[in-house]
Amino acid sequence: MILLQSPSRFLLQTLLNRVQNLEKGVELDYQWVEFDDVRYHVQVSMKYPQFLLLSVSLPTPAQEAVFSGGLPFGAIEAIKVSYGVLVQILDPPKDGFNLTLKLNLSKLPPDEEYKHALLVKIASVREVVLGAPLRVVLKHLASRTVAPDINRPFALVHRPKESFFLVPQAEKVTIVFPMRFKDSIDTVLATSFLQEFVEARRTAGLNNAPPCLWSPSPPLELRGTAGEALSANAGFVTFVIFPRHVEGKKLDRTVWSLSTFHAYVSYHVKCSEGFMHTRMRRRVESLIQALDRAKPDLEKSKKTVQSRSFKRLSLKEAHTNSNS
Amino acid sequence: MDSAASRPAVVIDNGTGYTKMGFAGNVEPCFIAPTVVAVNESFLNQNRSSTKGNWLAQHSAGVMADLDFFIGDEAIARSRNSSTYNLSYPIVHGQVDNWDAMERFWQQCIFNYLRCDPEDHYFLLTESPLTAPESREYTGEIMFETFNVPGLYIAVQPVLALAAGYTTSKCEMTGVVVDVGDGATHVVPVADGYVIGSSIKSIPIAGKDVTLFVQQLMRERGEHVPPEDSFEVARKVKEMYCYTCSDIVKEFNKHDKEPGKYIKHWRGIKPKTGAPYSCDVGYERFLGPEIFFNPEIYSSDFATPLPAVIDKCIQSAPIDTRRALYKNIVLSGGSTMFKDFNRRLQRDVKKIVDARVLASDSRLDGEVKSQPVEVNVVSHPIQRLVIQKLSMRNMGQAYAEQILSSRGCIDVKILLGIILRAVADRNDGRNGLSFPPPMCTSIHIWLLIFTQLSCAFIG
Numbered sequence: 001m002i003l004l005q006s007p008s009r010f011l012l013q014t015l016l017n018r019v020q021n022l023e024k025g026v027e028l029d030y031q032w033v034e035f036d037d038v039r040y041h042v043q044v045s046m047k048y049p050q051f052l053l054l055s056v057s058l059p060t061p062a063q064e065a066v067f068s069g070g071l072p073f074g075a076i077e078a079i080k081v082s083y084g085v086l087v088q089i090l091d092p093p094k095d096g097f098n099l100t101l102k103l104n105l106s107k108l109p110p111d112e113e114y115k116h117a118l119l120v121k122i123a124s125v126r127e128v129v130l131g132a133p134l135r136v137v138l139k140h141l142a143s144r145t146v147a148p149d150i151n152r153p154f155a156l157v158h159r160p161k162e163s164f165f166l167v168p169q170a171e172k173v174t175i176v177f178p179m180r181f182k183d184s185i186d187t188v189l190a191t192s193f194l195q196e197f198v199e200a201r202r203t204a205g206l207n208n209a210p211p212c213l214w215s216p217s218p219p220l221e222l223r224g225t226a227g228e229a230l231s232a233n234a235g236f237v238t239f240v241i242f243p244r245h246v247e248g249k250k251l252d253r254t255v256w257s258l259s260t261f262h263a264y265v266s267y268h269v270k271c272s273e274g275f276m277h278t279r280m281r282r283r284v285e286s287l288i289q290a291l292d293r294a295k296p297d298l299e300k301s302k303k304t305v306q307s308r309s310f311k312r313l314s315l316k317e318a319h320t321n322s323n324s
Numbered sequence: 325m326d327s328a329a330s331r332p333a334v335v336i337d338n339g340t341g342y343t344k345m346g347f348a349g350n351v352e353p354c355f356i357a358p359t360v361v362a363v364n365e366s367f368l369n370q371n372r373s374s375t376k377g378n379w380l381a382q383h384s385a386g387v388m389a390d391l392d393f394f395i396g397d398e399a400i401a402r403s404r405n406s407s408t409y410n411l412s413y414p415i416v417h418g419q420v421d422n423w424d425a426m427e428r429f430w431q432q433c434i435f436n437y438l439r440c441d442p443e444d445h446y447f448l449l450t451e452s453p454l455t456a457p458e459s460r461e462y463t464g465e466i467m468f469e470t471f472n473v474p475g476l477y478i479a480v481q482p483v484l485a486l487a488a489g490y491t492t493s494k495c496e497m498t499g500v501v502v503d504v505g506d507g508a509t510h511v512v513p514v515a516d517g518y519v520i521g522s523s524i525k526s527i528p529i530a531g532k533d534v535t536l537f538v539q540q541l542m543r544e545r546g547e548h549v550p551p552e553d554s555f556e557v558a559r560k561v562k563e564m565y566c567y568t569c570s571d572i573v574k575e576f577n578k579h580d581k582e583p584g585k586y587i588k589h590w591r592g593i594k595p596k597t598g599a600p601y602s603c604d605v606g607y608e609r610f611l612g613p614e615i616f617f618n619p620e621i622y623s624s625d626f627a628t629p630l631p632a633v634i635d636k637c638i639q640s641a642p643i644d645t646r647r648a649l650y651k652n653i654v655l656s657g658g659s660t661m662f663k664d665f666n667r668r669l670q671r672d673v674k675k676i677v678d679a680r681v682l683a684s685d686s687r688l689d690g691e692v693k694s695q696p697v698e699v700n701v702v703s704h705p706i707q708r709l710v711i712q713k714l715s716m717r718n719m720g721q722a723y724a725e726q727i728l729s730s731r732g733c734i735d736v737k738i739l740l741g742i743i744l745r746a747v748a749d750r751n752d753g754r755n756g757l758s759f760p761p762p763m764c765t766s767i768h769i770w771l772l773i774f775t776q777l778s779c780a781f782i783g
Contacts, residue, residue, distance in 0.1 A: 009437055010354045032347045032354065033331050035441040160327075182443055183472045267435050270442070271391060273470045274431055278424045 004263060006256045007123035008034060011054075014042055015119045018052060022105055025049040035263045037160045038126050041097060050106040053090075055097035056125055064155040064225060065163040070098045071129065072157065078132040082121055099129060124256075130158070131255040137168050138246045138254060146170050153225055158259055167221045173241045174221050177261055178232035181269075189269045190234040197237075210245055213238040237261070328474040333446040336433055337481070338426075340415050340507045343396075345433050348448070355437050357396030361425045362409040364392040395432045418452035418508060420459055427466050434471065442471035450481045453512050453519050454526075480519055482512040485656035498645060499652030499702075500634060502669070504616070504659040506531040509630075511637045515645045523640045525633050528626050529619055531659035534566070535559045537615055537622050538608045547603035550594045561590060561605050562612055567663035569610040570671070572618075579607060613662040617672065631672035650677065653701045660703070670701035 010032060018028075028044035041055040061067045070093070079089060079101070086107050093100040103122065108115050121128075133156055140146060146168050153176075155163040167174040179194065181187040194214045201212050213219070214237050218230040221238070239258070246254055257264070332347040338359055346353035394402050394409070403409045414425035434442050447467060451460060460478055467473045482501035497517040503510045509527040513520045539558035542549060549557050565588050569575040579586045588605040615622040616630040628636075638649045653673065655666055677697050685694065 034439045
């Protein structure tokens with residue numbers, strides 16, 4: 001529950017449901033939106049229950065990011081490699097979407113475990129499509145080469161009108177995230193969260209983790225990129241990925257974690273805000289209790305309106321809370 | 325702000341038993357999960373002062389425990405498998421009871437189930453008609469302060485049930501909503517979209533009581549159901565076989581004449597020994613739902629039948645709304661889905677009304693002829709659909725489906741759009757709508773404390 005999972009829960013649930021009663025014709029038409037403005041649309045028609053149309057729309061890229069034909073570079077190949085015969089890419093995609101896939105569910109393998117793994121993979125379509133360019137670069141890193149025709153900082157879209165930057169080299173890939181937040185409280189929390197994050201990297205147990213840096217101003221790697229891409233109210237986070245981080249099975253996880261880094265930070269900012277509210281409520285309760293005790297007997301019987309809506313703590317707990 | 329209006333609103337309907345969540349514009353909710361949070365409390369109860377030296381490690385462990393929680397079906401599974409997790413039910417009788425758990429529940433709903441960024445969507449939450457303004461304020465506070473939602477509307481559940489039956493040809497926002505859930509039954513009159521608060525009636529008989537009554541009947545007849553399983557069996561029997569009859573005496577006769585046709589069999593497996601057993605399901609098929617119409621067969625404390633309560637409720641409403649209310653009695657909630665429940669209710673209410681009209685006519689000696697009162701009990705098409713299509717595990721779903729049903733939803737969305745656009749930008753204008761204003765948590769509470777402090781000192 002601490003990390004965001006890569007398969008979309010609802011898409012997976014829909015697919016599993018569909019596969020379980022494949023022969024039964026149902027009309028399905030679902031639309032939903034995920035974080036970073038990734039939209040999904042699932043359609044099944046009564047006539048052809050074995051086909052499922054899955055349309056995905058990606059966040060609008062900023063100027064500097066590379067999109068060819070509405071998709072990030074390498075996405076089509078990635079889809080073909082991951083899904084094989086199961087999926088047919090419809091061209092042009094449905095109106096308002098970047099990609100429409102036609103899934104033929106009758107072509108799923110009979111082996112239950114493999115089938116499930118494949119469905120999870122389809123539910124992670126976002127990772128496959130949005131992470132495709134990152135995957136290409138990291139694959140080259142694993143074989144210690146640099147992808148051809150990439151030399152300048154390379155922009156990849158991860159949020160609407162926002163991108164992060166890759167600087168690929170033969171021995172390492174540097175990844176820079178400009179962090180932007182809408183709310184001022186979020187900005188402050190995220191800034192301190194990121195500084196702690198860098199600090200945590202230095203603890204003994206995490207020696208093998210990718211080195212990470214935070215700076216309030218754009219790092220040197222980004223020299224030469226457009227001005228507006230370099231304004232970020234919560235600073236810049238830099239990761240350095242070495243070949244050992246992308247060996248074998250680690251590749252998928254690295255791609256997912258990197259492409260959703262911003263969502264991860266904002267999720268945890270929200271979590272910590274929630275945590276602080278909990279603490280604030282407890283503190284207020286204990287203070288109200290202290291006030292209640294200070295009141296003369298006459299007023300003691302009269303409960304205040306606010307105190308009624310709070311969960312009361314025992315004296316001892318209140319004491320330990322104020323100490324910590 | 326514009327970007328949020330272009331995305332579907334998030335709808336979260338927190339019920340006592342189940343939470344239904346999804347996006348506006350879809351026919352069904354995305355997820356239906358039990359409203360329950362499993363919290364790891366093993367760190368919280370440690371005595372911190374005893375091992376002061378290692379407080380940093382303990383502190384970080386405590387923080388991790390803070391994130392270590394699950395909701396919904398996962399929560400139930402976790403608490404079964406290990407003793408480190410404690411279940412807490414944030415909503416009791418339709419009211420939020422534990423705000424900390426509720427905040428965590430929402431957090432998981434938004435980030436791990438719907439996986440959306442709360443800053444990008446408008447939110448539609450629901451509350452029961454009897455919720456206190458303080459709790460509404462609190463909900464708004466959490467939504468705005470923690471999740472930074474751009475706009476929020478907290479709708480009253482019965483009003484949404486009315487809106488679900490709202491079509492372009494029939495713009496009816498006046499009616500009585502009879503909401504029979506698992507834990508509570510409310511009869512709520514709504515006039516032009518506003519709840520008539522003073523006329524709300526509650527009944528202590530709900531879905532759970534039907535289950536208990538079925539259980540009691542089966543036990544008294546001596547069916548061989550293992551005691552530890554009997555409640556579950558009774559619930560299944562209720563959901564699969566119960567129906568509403570038009571007349572008990574006739575129904576008894578029918579059952580006695582043709583037992584083969586009416587008596588059903590229930591087969592199960594004993595949970596402990598794994599041995600199969602079977603039992604008969606007889607009169608409880610129609611006696612179960614009968615407790616709404618003749619409550620005296622179930623409890624001696626409460627003896628007003630549901631039709632009489634509805635009539636009383638409408639009679640206590642303003643006089644100019646009464647005809648319209650009789651015309652549109654809307655059923656909602658899982659326990660109204662018994663077969664022919666609506667017909668029986670309509671007949672009984674009609675009987676009461678006709679008797680009253682007749683009495684007043686005879687008093688007036690036929691000089692003035694009053695127009696007959698039209699009584700209509702409306703059951704939602706989706707309600708019926710659910711009966712046919714799904715087993716009743718999804719009884720709770722009916723409600724959500726009513727809310728999210730396509731038409732209603734689109735309209736609710738438009739409605740939302742209008743309301744939200746008026747109030748969304750909380751910095752600009754707080755129009756005088758009945759809408760929970762965003763609060764400044766700390767400052768608000770601290771001010772209160774300071775006023776109290778000064779009072780205490782002066783006093």
